[in-house]
Amino acid sequence: MIPWPTAVIYLADAAIIKEVATFRAKFPKPIYIYKALSAFGGNIVASEGEDWKRYRAISAPAFSERNTRLVWDETIRIMFDLFDNVWGDSPEIVLDHCVDITLPIALFVVGVAGFGRRVTWTSDLTVPPGHQMTFKDALHNASSNLILKMGVPNWAMKLTERTRRVNLAFDELRQYMVEMVDARRSAETKEERHDLFSGLLDAAQDNPDGGVAITEQELVGNMFIFLFAGHETTAHALCFTFALLALYPDEQERLYQQIKEILVDTNGTPTYEDINRFTLSMAVLNESLRMFPPVSSVPKHAAEDTSLTVGNADGGETTFPVPSGTRVRFHVPGLHYNPKYWKDPHTFRPERFLEEWPRNAFLPFSSGARGCLGKRFFETESIAAITVMISRYRVEVKEEPEFLGETFEQRYARITAFDQMVTTTPRRVPLVFKRR
Numbered sequence: 001m002i003p004w005p006t007a008v009i010y011l012a013d014a015a016i017i018k019e020v021a022t023f024r025a026k027f028p029k030p031i032y033i034y035k036a037l038s039a040f041g042g043n044i045v046a047s048e049g050e051d052w053k054r055y056r057a058i059s060a061p062a063f064s065e066r067n068t069r070l071v072w073d074e075t076i077r078i079m080f081d082l083f084d085n086v087w088g089d090s091p092e093i094v095l096d097h098c099v100d101i102t103l104p105i106a107l108f109v110v111g112v113a114g115f116g117r118r119v120t121w122t123s124d125l126t127v128p129p130g131h132q133m134t135f136k137d138a139l140h141n142a143s144s145n146l147i148l149k150m151g152v153p154n155w156a157m158k159l160t161e162r163t164r165r166v167n168l169a170f171d172e173l174r175q176y177m178v179e180m181v182d183a184r185r186s187a188e189t190k191e192e193r194h195d196l197f198s199g200l201l202d203a204a205q206d207n208p209d210g211g212v213a214i215t216e217q218e219l220v221g222n223m224f225i226f227l228f229a230g231h232e233t234t235a236h237a238l239c240f241t242f243a244l245l246a247l248y249p250d251e252q253e254r255l256y257q258q259i260k261e262i263l264v265d266t267n268g269t270p271t272y273e274d275i276n277r278f279t280l281s282m283a284v285l286n287e288s289l290r291m292f293p294p295v296s297s298v299p300k301h302a303a304e305d306t307s308l309t310v311g312n313a314d315g316g317e318t319t320f321p322v323p324s325g326t327r328v329r330f331h332v333p334g335l336h337y338n339p340k341y342w343k344d345p346h347t348f349r350p351e352r353f354l355e356e357w358p359r360n361a362f363l364p365f366s367s368g369a370r371g372c373l374g375k376r377f378f379e380t381e382s383i384a385a386i387t388v389m390i391s392r393y394r395v396e397v398k399e400e401p402e403f404l405g406e407t408f409e410q411r412y413a414r415i416t417a418f419d420q421m422v423t424t425t426p427r428r429v430p431l432v433f434k435r436r
């Protein structure tokens, strides 16, 4: 039965958030609100208790160092493919909305480093025998319609041409995955692969008990969930990052100078070994996540009667009762803009992440045992994408006649406007990318 929450408490205090995130048994995830996500099979995001432990034990090894390296190499390849084969020699590229590139970048990276299939900006046009859609179309259609598929009952999905095509995309993606499982089972020599799907398969097969630790349906369910958890979050975070760099040209110049200096040693192509040298790319990314966290609220609920003690504005403490069933949510922007932890929280200042910074007051990936499993995947992809983009292009806000004469504050508000959907969704980010 779905417990009816008696109240919802939003937390923006670093210490108490850490406590709630740590005591998983006392404050479990209210998985009844994630029920629709299980439409694809049991999975790590929509489970608790023993099931969750099993999914986490099988999923965590897939996010390996070798997978991270694959994410890096493939992101660089996808970016160069964009520059060389789509943007070509054009001195400037005008985008009406930056997600027009960040959504495909995130999709292509998860296609290859997640599902183990390369997709590019221009290829994958022929439908293979036995299929009705290319892998790229199936992945694109399914990822853009995850919410629709979860929210609309199966019978209703059969009613319109559009929803029938969404159903087909899910069936096709499932079939592509089943084929990959079969191909691996029948292969005479085991190919070494480092995508997440292969990682899940390996973990399932190498189960020390010899039994099946994860069913085929759960395998597919967890892959869909990686797509759900990682695609839009990544694309929107990258979009806000380019928006902020366009709004703050001095910060962009500082970033460019660091990148240029490092790339002298690597002939213009950043290597994975150098990832930790791109300290400003990482700082810019963190500052963007602080100001526009893709996941703005993380839900928990009290499993028993308890109490919480939070700091108050006078420097004292307040304790309040939290009855069993109370919904407790981490208010991520509340924490990220809390002046108790962040100086001038409304100012874009990436350098703050190069100094000592309050780690417990930075929560884009949640924390504790239920923290994001794809953090490193995301960071690697984003650092690679930002670094190569800024090494080749200067990013500016697109000038439009109707906004001539606006103040910086008005422009900032317009370019960073968002809607709070499943993720923090940028409304419209018109940018120009000018070849350096």
Ligand code: HEM
Pocket: 029, 044, 045, 056, 114, 225, 226, 227, 229, 230, 231, 233, 234, 237, 293, 294, 295, 298, 299, 364, 365, 366, 369, 370, 371, 372, 373, 374, 375, 377, 378
């Ligand atoms: C900007 C990018 C990302 C952000 C902001 C983000 C944020 C989060 C947050 C806040 C959670 C906790 C959700 C909750 O408790 O309800 C989470 C969980 C998770 N994320 Fe991410 N995520 C990102 C990228 C990714 C990527 C790229 C992947 C996979 C490829 C991924 C996979 C997961 C998984 C599997 C979980 C569930 C972990 C568990 O419950 O044990 N995430 N993420």
